[in-house]
Amino acid sequence: MNIAMDFLKNFSDIIGLIAGIITTSALVPQAIKIYRSKSAKDISLTMFVFLAIGIALWFIYGLILKEIPLILANFVSLLLTFSIILMKIKYG
Amino acid sequence: MNIAMDFLKNFSDIIGLIAGIITTSALVPQAIKIYRSKSAKDISLTMFVFLAIGIALWFIYGLILKEIPLILANFVSLLLTFSIILMKIKYG
Numbered sequence: 001m002n003i004a005m006d007f008l009k010n011f012s013d014i015i016g017l018i019a020g021i022i023t024t025s026a027l028v029p030q031a032i033k034i035y036r037s038k039s040a041k042d043i044s045l046t047m048f049v050f051l052a053i054g055i056a057l058w059f060i061y062g063l064i065l066k067e068i069p070l071i072l073a074n075f076v077s078l079l080l081t082f083s084i085i086l087m088k089i090k091y092g
Numbered sequence: 093m094n095i096a097m098d099f100l101k102n103f104s105d106i107i108g109l110i111a112g113i114i115t116t117s118a119l120v121p122q123a124i125k126i127y128r129s130k131s132a133k134d135i136s137l138t139m140f141v142f143l144a145i146g147i148a149l150w151f152i153y154g155l156i157l158k159e160i161p162l163i164l165a166n167f168v169s170l171l172l173t174f175s176i177i178l179m180k181i182k183y184g
Contacts, residue, residue: 015149019152030138058115
């Protein structure tokens with residue numbers, strides 16, 4: 001039973017870390033796209049402000065559950081989301 | 093000790109549910125913006141395809157941890173992300 005539980009925990013950690021790397025990476029091409037084109041007209045500022053608040057809460061949720069994938073992914077995502085918000089404000 | 097654990101579990105569930113509602117809601121104004129303007133030029137298709145794959149993995153992660161906030165939020169987010177991908181393909 002303990003081995004099965006350990007396996008599930010390791011498995012969920014791996015799935016969570018891959019999920020975190022992918023959803024966090026997703027923000028990179030968007031940030032690069034805006035930076036290169038200096039245009040963010042079709043970007044919804046509301047979306048990214050909501051995203052920042054929500055990601056901050058997921059981060060807290062990860063801290064309470066002591067789940068490393070949630071903590072890491074949401075910390076980096078938050079930084080990327082802030083960079084997109086700043087560029088949206090700058091380039092409109 | 094049990095009461096403290098229960099409180100933390102309830103607290104994390106509430107934080108997780110609010111986080112889920114906010115990050116999921118974040119996709120709605122973006123979807124509406126594209127739908128109304130029929131324009132998605134500044135939207136990164138790569139971002140939303142990565143997002144879809146990552147959210148699907150967070151959903152599986154939630155299933156393994158049996159964490160309702162993760163399961164619900166990521167299920168609805170996945171549907172919204174698909175709708176944005178379809179509109180990006182349609183409107184370019």
